[in-house]
Amino acid sequence: MNAALIETEGLTRHFEGHGYALSGVSLRLEAGATLGLIGRNGAGKTTLIRTLLGLSIPDAGSVKLFGEDARTLSTAAKQRIGYVPQQSGLPGGYTVAGMLDMYRGWQPKWDQAYAIALMERLQLVSNQRIGDLSVGQQQALALVLALAHRPDLLILDEPVAALDPIARRTVAAILAEQQAETGMSMLFSTHILSDLERLATHVALLDHGSLRFVREVDALKDDIELWRLPAGVAVKNVPDFPGLLRRISEPAPAVLVDLAQGASREALESQLSGALQVQKLTLEDFVVESLK
Amino acid sequence: MPGRFHFNPQAPDPIYRQLMAQVRRLIASGQLAEGDELPTVRAIAAAHAVNAMTVSKAYAMLEAEGVLQRNRGAAMTVAAAGQQSAEPQALIAPAIAQLVEQARQLRLTPEQVLEAVAAQFNTKNSSQGEAE
Numbered sequence: 001m002n003a004a005l006i007e008t009e010g011l012t013r014h015f016e017g018h019g020y021a022l023s024g025v026s027l028r029l030e031a032g033a034t035l036g037l038i039g040r041n042g043a044g045k046t047t048l049i050r051t052l053l054g055l056s057i058p059d060a061g062s063v064k065l066f067g068e069d070a071r072t073l074s075t076a077a078k079q080r081i082g083y084v085p086q087q088s089g090l091p092g093g094y095t096v097a098g099m100l101d102m103y104r105g106w107q108p109k110w111d112q113a114y115a116i117a118l119m120e121r122l123q124l125v126s127n128q129r130i131g132d133l134s135v136g137q138q139q140a141l142a143l144v145l146a147l148a149h150r151p152d153l154l155i156l157d158e159p160v161a162a163l164d165p166i167a168r169r170t171v172a173a174i175l176a177e178q179q180a181e182t183g184m185s186m187l188f189s190t191h192i193l194s195d196l197e198r199l200a201t202h203v204a205l206l207d208h209g210s211l212r213f214v215r216e217v218d219a220l221k222d223d224i225e226l227w228r229l230p231a232g233v234a235v236k237n238v239p240d241f242p243g244l245l246r247r248i249s250e251p252a253p254a255v256l257v258d259l260a261q262g263a264s265r266e267a268l269e270s271q272l273s274g275a276l277q278v279q280k281l282t283l284e285d286f287v288v289e290s291l292k
Numbered sequence: 293m294p295g296r297f298h299f300n301p302q303a304p305d306p307i308y309r310q311l312m313a314q315v316r317r318l319i320a321s322g323q324l325a326e327g328d329e330l331p332t333v334r335a336i337a338a339a340h341a342v343n344a345m346t347v348s349k350a351y352a353m354l355e356a357e358g359v360l361q362r363n364r365g366a367a368m369t370v371a372a373a374g375q376q377s378a379e380p381q382a383l384i385a386p387a388i389a390q391l392v393e394q395a396r397q398l399r400l401t402p403e404q405v406l407e408a409v410a411a412q413f414n415t416k417n418s419s420q421g422e423a424e
Contacts, residue, residue, distance in 0.1 A: 280304030
């Protein structure tokens with residue numbers, strides 16, 4: 001049996017005086033899947049990513065990568081991972097080429113021709129000093145360093161936050177190509193939902209350290225609807241029904257529903273004796289509604 | 293060829309369904325005919341920065357519907373039945389669904405809607421007749 005690439009069980013981490021950074025987070029990432037992690041600032045995304053990589057030790061719970069305990073990960077397993085941290089933290093005194101050489105020495109599967117091709121697409125120049133690069137360029141270099149050994153699992157913390165729209169699209173295309181060619185799986189955190197919808201098969205919402213949901217992106221878009229109530233019906237008069245996620249009173253009375261959980265429009269219409277107006281939601285709308 | 297498609301990740305429709313709809317439209321409008329090759333999954337994924345699994349899923353569903361045909365070691369092609377499934381009735385179905393939805397909201401009966409549709413047809417026919 002193939003182990004999941006990532007499997008966490010009840011991950012919990014306290015922050016002194018601040019409650020939980022992570023609270024009972026259990027998730028799986030199967031081979032070939034790509035998970036987009038969203039949540040407000042401070043929701044625990046970076047802590048979760050660092051915990052997955054063994055860079056942050058949980059107070060409770062476990063992490064397995066490729067079926068191995070993340071705290072005692074074998075070198076072979078480490079070499080299957082690529083990681084792009086939020087702040088690249090690359091040494092400013094090195095040149096781009098010097099950095100590539102260093103990684104080349106560490107990674108037995110390093111593909112120098114691919115690294116150079118990526119560098120050119122991202123408009124990095126080999127004799128530039130890292131300290132002279134913009135934050136966005138440093139992020140792009142960190143991506144090259146994480147990809148050139150063609151990892152099976154790529155973990156990115158806000159990979160495109162500092163990139164301009166053109167560079168962002170280039171990065172998305174590079175990642176999509178790698179997914180297509182090698183079946184690489186990814187886990188990334190982002191605020192930019194359009195990137196997520198292009199590349200992710202699954203989306204997870206983290207809120208105050210807890211996972212609110214993990215779902216397939218396509219299923220989420222197919223199954224979540226907003227139903228506007230007939231005129232004169234107040235939200236509080238809507239009875240509970242299967243698949244009801246939320247009652248919304250502003251700007252107009254409506255209910256947020258999940259068809260996959262058995263929400264039936266006909267049933268509610270006959271209960272309210274009036275027609276509901278159906279609105280499909282974008283992922284962004286849904287996230288905003290979920291966090292209200 | 294991969295550039296023929298356009299995806300809007302922020303639209304309520306998932307990307308795989310946007311791709312399915314666009315392939316059907318290309319067939320209906322004659323831009324893709326029986327036996328024509330579709331771009332590879334990799335080409336679409338790379339050109340549009342979308343997940344390859346999403347593209348595969350759209351192709352697989354179109355294959356299951358008989359619109360596309362999978363060929364051993366070669367590109368997907370438009371199936372013979374693909375042309376039929378792109379019949380006018382199938383293509384107008386979403387517009388009809390929308391019409392029915394609005395009619396329901398306005399509490400119109402099916403008879404009232406059919407009558408209005410027939411009347412609209414007559415206006416169109418007579419105005420076309422005059423033009424000829």
